[in-house]
Amino acid sequence: MATTGVDAPGRAQIGASTLRTDRWWIQPAFTFGVLTAFVVYSAWRVFSGQYYYASPYVSVYFSPCLATDCAEGALPGGPISWWWLSPALLTAWIPLTFRFSCYYYRKAYYRSFWMSPPACAVSEPHGKYTGERRLPLIMNNLHRYTFYLALLLNIMLTIDAVLAFRTPNDYQWGYVGVGTLILTANAVCLWFYTLSCHSCRNAVGGRITHFSKHPVRYKMWTVVSKLNAHHMMWAWISLGTVVLADFYVYLLASGRITDFVFFTV
Amino acid sequence: MGYSAKFKVWRGDDEGGALEDFDVDVNEGEVVLDIVHRLQATQAPDLAVRWNCKAGKCGSCSAEVNGKPRLMCMTRMSTFDPAETITITPMRTFPVIRDLVTDVSYNYTKARMVPAFAPPADLEPGDYRMAQVDVERSQEFRKCIECFLCNNTCHAVRDHEDNKDGFSGPRFLMRIAELDMHPLDTVDRRDVAVEDHGLGYCNITKCCTEVCPEHIHITDNALIPLKERVADKKYDPLFSVSSLFRKATGRDKAPETPKG
Numbered sequence: 001m002a003t004t005g006v007d008a009p010g011r012a013q014i015g016a017s018t019l020r021t022d023r024w025w026i027q028p029a030f031t032f033g034v035l036t037a038f039v040v041y042s043a044w045r046v047f048s049g050q051y052y053y054a055s056p057y058v059s060v061y062f063s064p065c066l067a068t069d070c071a072e073g074a075l076p077g078g079p080i081s082w083w084w085l086s087p088a089l090l091t092a093w094i095p096l097t098f099r100f101s102c103y104y105y106r107k108a109y110y111r112s113f114w115m116s117p118p119a120c121a122v123s124e125p126h127g128k129y130t131g132e133r134r135l136p137l138i139m140n141n142l143h144r145y146t147f148y149l150a151l152l153l154n155i156m157l158t159i160d161a162v163l164a165f166r167t168p169n170d171y172q173w174g175y176v177g178v179g180t181l182i183l184t185a186n187a188v189c190l191w192f193y194t195l196s197c198h199s200c201r202n203a204v205g206g207r208i209t210h211f212s213k214h215p216v217r218y219k220m221w222t223v224v225s226k227l228n229a230h231h232m233m234w235a236w237i238s239l240g241t242v243v244l245a246d247f248y249v250y251l252l253a254s255g256r257i258t259d260f261v262f263f264t265v
Numbered sequence: 266m267g268y269s270a271k272f273k274v275w276r277g278d279d280e281g282g283a284l285e286d287f288d289v290d291v292n293e294g295e296v297v298l299d300i301v302h303r304l305q306a307t308q309a310p311d312l313a314v315r316w317n318c319k320a321g322k323c324g325s326c327s328a329e330v331n332g333k334p335r336l337m338c339m340t341r342m343s344t345f346d347p348a349e350t351i352t353i354t355p356m357r358t359f360p361v362i363r364d365l366v367t368d369v370s371y372n373y374t375k376a377r378m379v380p381a382f383a384p385p386a387d388l389e390p391g392d393y394r395m396a397q398v399d400v401e402r403s404q405e406f407r408k409c410i411e412c413f414l415c416n417n418t419c420h421a422v423r424d425h426e427d428n429k430d431g432f433s434g435p436r437f438l439m440r441i442a443e444l445d446m447h448p449l450d451t452v453d454r455r456d457v458a459v460e461d462h463g464l465g466y467c468n469i470t471k472c473c474t475e476v477c478p479e480h481i482h483i484t485d486n487a488l489i490p491l492k493e494r495v496a497d498k499k500y501d502p503l504f505s506v507s508s509l510f511r512k513a514t515g516r517d518k519a520p521e522t523p524k525g
Contacts, residue, residue: 008426010279010360012367019332019352103469103489110468117420120472121332121357129425133465141492141500198485202493210448212396228485 006123017123024119028112035108038239042092045246049086054252054259055168057160057179060186060245061088064156075159094153095242098146103198104235106140144199154190161187167264174265181262182248186241193234196227267292268347272300275354276312278363284352285309291342297353298326298337301365313364321478324412328365329354334414334476356417372413375433378461379440384449399448406443406487408479409436415473415483421466432463435473439487445494455495464488464495 007013018024045052045061052059053071065074067087074087083090099105110116117124132140164180166173194200205221208214227234251257270291273284287308289300298316305312317323319338326337331345331352345351359367384393416434417423441462445454458464469492473483481487497504 004426005424006357011357012275012277012355012361013281014275014284014354014357019329019354021331021349021352106468107470110470116468117424117470117472120418120470120475121329121334121423124420124424126424129421129428129466131421131463131466131468133463137468138465138500141496144493144496144501198489199493202490202497206490207494207497209399209446210396211398212448218398 004127018119018121020119020121024122028115028118031108031112034239035112038243041243042096045250046088046092047086049088051250051253052088052246054179054249056164056166056171056175057183057249057252057259059088059249059253060157060160060183060242061092063160064091064153066090075156075163091153094146094149098143098150098194099235099239101140101143101146102235103143104232143197144203147194147197147199147203150194150197154187154194157183157190158187168259172265174263175261176263177259177261179248179252179259182241182245186238186245189234189238189241192227193231193238195224196231196234198228198231200224201228270300270342270345270347271350272304273350273352274301274304274309274312274365275352276309276364277361279361282361282364284354291347293343295342296338297330297335297340297342297351300342301337301353313362313366315366322410324410324478327356327412327414327417329356334418336412336414336478339478356413358417358419358423359413369413371429372411372416372434372436375437375462376440378433379437379444380452380454380457382444382447382450383452385451388449393449395448402446402486403443405481406439408481409439410479411436412478414476414478415439418472418476419467420470420472421463421468428463428466432466433461435467435483435488438462438464438467438491439481439483442487442491445491453498455491455498458491459495459499464491467492 006017007015042061045059052062053074055073058065058074062070062074064076065071065087066076066078066080067083067090068078068081070077070087080090111118115124116126116129132138161183164183165175167175201221201224204224205211205214205217208217208221211218211221252259268291269288272287272289274287276282276285287304289304289308291300298319301312301314305314314326316326316338318325321336321339324336328335328337330337330340334356337353353365355361355365355367359369359371362368413436416436419434421432422429422434438458441454441458444450444452445458467488469484469489471484474481474485477483
């Protein structure tokens with residue numbers, strides 16, 4: 001007789017970790033594959049430190065570019081002068097920690113990476129479980145701070161998207177290339193992902209008990225709650241647009257393709 | 266159109282047991298509980314099963330069908346392939362009494378630990394007045410029928426018997442969230458949620474939401490908001506400073522009045 005787990009003493013001795021007959025493993029396996037690919041790709045781009053600016057586009061991983069030796073055109077291009085590594089390392093930790101502490105991604109990685117549990121009513125392989133009560137996982141309670149930082153980052157990425165409407169050579173307004181559309185779509189998706197965040201929902205009104213005394217915050221909470229219902233969807237879509245936006249800039253900056261221009265002055 | 270279906274039903278008690286094979290007739294429109302009743306009537310008159318309303322409202326017939334925590338009365342036979350063998354077991358998180366019946370007293374013990382609703386001392390019963398907009402969040406949680414499928418599915422206790430002392434499971438954390446959001450409740454329940462009911466054990470894998478037969482958004486609307494409220498108090502230094510400022514300037518309400 002097992003001493004712990006789903007066949008602990010006193011419980012029905014069934015002797016199987018799960019009796020589910022559906023393909024419950026597909027979802028965690030898919031999540032594991034996609035998130036691993038994302039982490040590997042992001043690490044390669046962030047540490048590479050090159051091919052991140054192709055006028056008028058800047059890679060999402062390298063914005064804001066805070067090192068003084070950033071590529072010309074990647075804003076703001078300072079003020080950190082002593083940095084010698086990839087400039088993306090100065091800012092890439094913000095979206096990384098935002099997504100790592102995100103309530104949706106927590107579900108995703110607890111299930112697919114840590115198998116705690118791999119799926120509902122499927123036994124986890126661990127003998128002990130302490131949850132988010134100790135370091136380091138208790139740090140996930142600071143999600144709200146990564147949310148605030150992500151808001152600032154979104155403002156910068158929105159500026160990047162607006163600046164992508166300028167011509168590549170003389171920065172005149174009135175230019176629309178494929179990259180312009182990709183950067184704009186990425187900024188929009190990131191706003192939806194960020195504003196649908198559970199910490200945002202709490203901050204705008206969730207912590208209030210008397211909505212009737214705070215009609216404006218109640219309205220904001222109502223709107224964020226509607227977005228929040230699709231938080232998982234925006235988490236995945238924005239993950240894809242981040243990679244797409246960066247990879248397109250990489251292809252342009254490395255000379256593998258040229259931008260397709262829809263309109264220019 | 267009727268057919269004969271193959272079933273495996275767990276029979277036994279806390280000393281041991283096994284899955285037993287049965288062939289049972291199935292008719293159009295039936296649910297799993299109907300089949301269990303036919304099994305009792307025709308082949309296994311001593312089969313123990315707990316049930317009551319047959320309408321998904323009493324929360325009595327919780328079990329696991331093909332490994333998934335379900336109400337037997339709400340699991341339609343039409344969702345299975347007629348050639349499929351259907352396995353029925355008791356809930357696997359609670360001690361088994363006999364066959365499909367489990368001892369769910371863990372849940373009642375945890376229920377008693379939740380501090381009761383505490384309206385302002387000077388407010389008489391009958392004088393409660395609340396705006397609908399203030400109570401509608403809590404009303405979603407009142408749909409709970411206490412089938413305990415959420416607590417049965419939560420891996421924190423399902424896979425770890427030793428966590429039962431410190432963790433009350435999603436059902437009772439949802440109850441605490443319900444009271445914490447209640448406009449007339451005066452008790453700050455955030456410390457209790459963490460220290461007595463083990464909110465930190467919850468790693469929001471959403472299985473409680475997936476199995477809830479009342480489709481309550483337990484994770485998104487109760488557990489995560491409760492975690493955020495706890496973070497306001499325990500893990501957010503800026504919010505703590507701001508609360509001190511509000512108290513010092515008299516902008517915060519006294520603790521005995523309803524929460525702001």
